Amino acid sequence: MTMLVSWLEGRRMLPPWLALAILLGLQLAATPFLFRIHFNNAGDIYSPPDAPIIKLRESLFSEFPTDDALVVLFEGKGIYEPGFLAALDRVARKMQSHQSVDRVLVVTTVEHIDATDDGFAVSLLVDPKELTSRPPDAWRKRVLSDAFAPEILASRDGKALALVVRPKVLKESLARLDIQQALEAAIDSEKLAAYRTATAGTVAQTVGELHSLWRDSAIFIPLTILIGLALMGWVVGRTRPVIVGGLAMGVVVSVSVAGIVVSGQPYTPITAMIPTLMAAYTTATLLHLYAAIQRGRIALLPRQQRIERALSETMKPGLFNVLTTGAGLLSLLWVDIPPVQTFGLAGAIGTLMVFLVVFVLVPPILLKWDIPRWPRRRSGMAKVRHIAAAFAVFSMRNSKAVLLGTLLLTVIGIPAISKVEVESNLIKFFAPDHPISLSTERVEAKMSGVSTMEIVLTSAQRDGLKNPATLAQIKDLQSWLEDQPEIDRSFSMVEVIEEMNRAFSGENLDEALPSDRKLIEQLLLIYDGRDLYELVNREFQRGRVLLNMNVHGANQIGRVIERIEARLKEKPLAGIRTEMAGFGKLFSDQEDLIVEGQLKSFFSAFLQILLLMSLLFRSLRGGLICLVPNLAPLFFIFLVMGLTGIALDVATVLIAGVILGITVDDTIHLYHGYLHRLQKGVSPVFAIIRSVESSGRAVIAISIILIAQFSLLALSDFRPTAHFGLLCAVGLLAGQVFELLLMPALLALRHKPSTADAG
Numbered sequence: 001m002t003m004l005v006s007w008l009e010g011r012r013m014l015p016p017w018l019a020l021a022i023l024l025g026l027q028l029a030a031t032p033f034l035f036r037i038h039f040n041n042a043g044d045i046y047s048p049p050d051a052p053i054i055k056l057r058e059s060l061f062s063e064f065p066t067d068d069a070l071v072v073l074f075e076g077k078g079i080y081e082p083g084f085l086a087a088l089d090r091v092a093r094k095m096q097s098h099q100s101v102d103r104v105l106v107v108t109t110v111e112h113i114d115a116t117d118d119g120f121a122v123s124l125l126v127d128p129k130e131l132t133s134r135p136p137d138a139w140r141k142r143v144l145s146d147a148f149a150p151e152i153l154a155s156r157d158g159k160a161l162a163l164v165v166r167p168k169v170l171k172e173s174l175a176r177l178d179i180q181q182a183l184e185a186a187i188d189s190e191k192l193a194a195y196r197t198a199t200a201g202t203v204a205q206t207v208g209e210l211h212s213l214w215r216d217s218a219i220f221i222p223l224t225i226l227i228g229l230a231l232m233g234w235v236v237g238r239t240r241p242v243i244v245g246g247l248a249m250g251v252v253v254s255v256s257v258a259g260i261v262v263s264g265q266p267y268t269p270i271t272a273m274i275p276t277l278m279a280a281y282t283t284a285t286l287l288h289l290y291a292a293i294q295r296g297r298i299a300l301l302p303r304q305q306r307i308e309r310a311l312s313e314t315m316k317p318g319l320f321n322v323l324t325t326g327a328g329l330l331s332l333l334w335v336d337i338p339p340v341q342t343f344g345l346a347g348a349i350g351t352l353m354v355f356l357v358v359f360v361l362v363p364p365i366l367l368k369w370d371i372p373r374w375p376r377r378r379s380g381m382a383k384v385r386h387i388a389a390a391f392a393v394f395s396m397r398n399s400k401a402v403l404l405g406t407l408l409l410t411v412i413g414i415p416a417i418s419k420v421e422v423e424s425n426l427i428k429f430f431a432p433d434h435p436i437s438l439s440t441e442r443v444e445a446k447m448s449g450v451s452t453m454e455i456v457l458t459s460a461q462r463d464g465l466k467n468p469a470t471l472a473q474i475k476d477l478q479s480w481l482e483d484q485p486e487i488d489r490s491f492s493m494v495e496v497i498e499e500m501n502r503a504f505s506g507e508n509l510d511e512a513l514p515s516d517r518k519l520i521e522q523l524l525l526i527y528d529g530r531d532l533y534e535l536v537n538r539e540f541q542r543g544r545v546l547l548n549m550n551v552h553g554a555n556q557i558g559r560v561i562e563r564i565e566a567r568l569k570e571k572p573l574a575g576i577r578t579e580m581a582g583f584g585k586l587f588s589d590q591e592d593l594i595v596e597g598q599l600k601s602f603f604s605a606f607l608q609i610l611l612l613m614s615l616l617f618r619s620l621r622g623g624l625i626c627l628v629p630n631l632a633p634l635f636f637i638f639l640v641m642g643l644t645g646i647a648l649d650v651a652t653v654l655i656a657g658v659i660l661g662i663t664v665d666d667t668i669h670l671y672h673g674y675l676h677r678l679q680k681g682v683s684p685v686f687a688i689i690r691s692v693e694s695s696g697r698a699v700i701a702i703s704i705i706l707i708a709q710f711s712l713l714a715l716s717d718f719r720p721t722a723h724f725g726l727l728c729a730v731g732l733l734a735g736q737v738f739e740l741l742l743m744p745a746l747l748a749l750r751h752k753p754s755t756a757d758a759g
Contacts, residue, residue: 113503216721331604337597337650477568492543
């Protein structure tokens with residue numbers, strides 16, 4: 001490592017035209033990939049491909065339909081009139097022809113079992129060819145008397161109807177968007193838009209997230225760069241370095257995003273935060289270089305010597321900045337959620353690009369074309385140096401009080417931190433007044449919950465699910481399930497068999513489930529519909545119990561799963577293997593990945609950064625002194641999360657690695673300058689003050705820029721993104737305060753005999 005640093009510091013700068021050609025070449029090479037970004041936020045991509053739940057889902061998809069759905073609610077007078085039902089049926093038929101749609105469920109497309117003279121017959125619940133054969137009230141009564149339609153396709157008060165589009169197995173958000181747009185066009189063409197009051201379900205949720213992703217990318221990426229350039233202009237007080245900085249930011253952002261495309265990974269709301277992170281990090285690194293150049297200007301050095309000395313001062317800490325930030329981001333590989341891992345890997349590669357651009361390509365460009373003199377006193381950096389120095393003096397004079405105060409705040413904050421929950425709630429990803437939130441609330445007020453889960457039943461032998469005893473156990477299980485407050489409805493083959501038996505017997509049986517296997521087989525032989533085989537395969541060896549739930553949080557769903565599994569353990573189904581599946585199970589499992597990944601990620605980042613700083617300063621104590629101030633903002637972030645109720649989710653899990661990696665950069669510059677002055681024989685107290693005054697002014701300016709850039713994300717209507725931006729801004733602000741307070745205090749205690757000089 002020392003040899004690498006020595007080689008970098010000793011090598012000559014590239015020829016200016018070559019440096020510019022490389023910079024522009026990187027931009028040109030990356031640009032075509034930006035048009036090939038693969039937007040996707042499907043739920044399955046947040047689980048590892050080899051996860052048991054993913055394998056089970058793939059197995060189920062080979063036999064059963066997906067549990068993905070788009071639900072549209074229609075309300076108003078006349079919804080059972082022939083004209084409305086005919087238009088609704090036409091919408092369903094149009095959507096049924098869509099290439100990505102498996103089936104459209106509406107009262108005119110689902111089955112109903114009717115009694116006949118010789119048994120029963122399967123017909124449409126509402127036959128669109130016979131709409132005028134019955135009055136509207138008769139159709140409403142028929143729908144509400146059906147075993148399946150109420151609370152799924154029709155509200156029990158008769159005032160609402162639902163249309164459910166079930167797509168084929170889709171793994172792309174854009175395909176879901178296409179379905180929703182096609183459905184909206186079909187509704188508009190049939191003039192039913194006035195009746196539509198809500199659009200919900202997993203498809204609508206994914207499409208809503210996709211719209212937020214596009215909106216955030218279109219607004220926040222340009223604004224992040226513009227804010228960086230504006231504040232860079234305020235700090236540096238020069239136009240050409242700002243232009244070079246803008247080019248550097250553009251190249252780093254473009255190459256980082258292009259890397260995601262080249263890797264074949266999708267662009268998700270998680271990886272969409274990479275441009276903001278890379279623009280902010282490039283700005284911060286540039287300002288450290290520019291601060292050193294400006295110090296050379298204040299010392300009246302010629303232009304080439306200014307740049308060469310600036311490189312000499314910043315190259316080594318800059319390299320370790322890249323390594324520590326990269327270590328923080330690479331620690332996210334421990335979080336076994338693919339988009340989070342992609343964020344970590346792309347971010348780490350981006351930091352290497354920052355080093356290449358800032359320390360290899362930018363200096364020769366500045367040397368060649370940044371000819372006018374830099375201001376000596378009138379830049380923004382000169383205005384903040386006194387703030388940094390004041391912090392340092394106060395901290396050294398009150399070092400014990402500062403450290404004891406920090407310790408006291410830590411103890412006081414522990415109860416609040418213990419309240420931080422690991423939780424992901426699909427509906428609460430959006431604000432309460434967001435269309436997705438309002439639609440879900442409306443649908444669930446009229447129908448069953450839109451969260452889905454299923455219990456997979458697998459018999460050891462073919463036709464095992466025809467056993468009357470097994471069916472009775474399944475019915476008993478369903479009765480228990482529907483007593484759970486979170487479960488609105490359950491469905492299985494049991495209900496279909498009961499309906500067939502009622503129609504076959506011609507009686508309204510209280511106990512409609514046959515106890516005779518031969519009767520069950522006879523009923524199944526007569527049945528000529530299709531709905532049954534969405535609940536059991538044709539070998540009657542594997543079936544499923546479908547659940548509609550009214551909860552959306554992963555923890556809530558997890559508790560339901562634990563309760564169901566405990567019930568199945570207490571009363572197992574004889575000869576049947578049971579497994580939990582469905583989107584609810586998929587979503588719940590991701591919480592375990594977040595908890596385990598967060599712990600591994602934090603300790604990995606902590607150990608890697610401690611090792612790197614110990615190597616840099618050739619002292620474990622020096623590494624610890626630098627790391628302690630950077631743990632404080634992490635503590636403060638979790639304190640804010642505990643006090644505000646912000647949960648740890650797929651976005652906020654990124655924060656520890658990001659903040660720890662970024663905040664330690666400024667500490668490295670400060671501590672490196674401190675050691676450099678000690679080596680020159682400067683007294684410890686003066687070395688502390690001069691280092692804080694010199695590096696601190698850049699540090700404060702950088703913090704202002706980073707806080708402003710991350711604060712932009714807090715304006716997102718997708719709450720995980722907003723929480724990430726807000727907490728990063730809070731963490732960076734806390735990191736700045738703690739660094740300027742704790743670092744001088746720790747160094748002052750290290751040289752306690754000399755601290756009297758501080759007065």
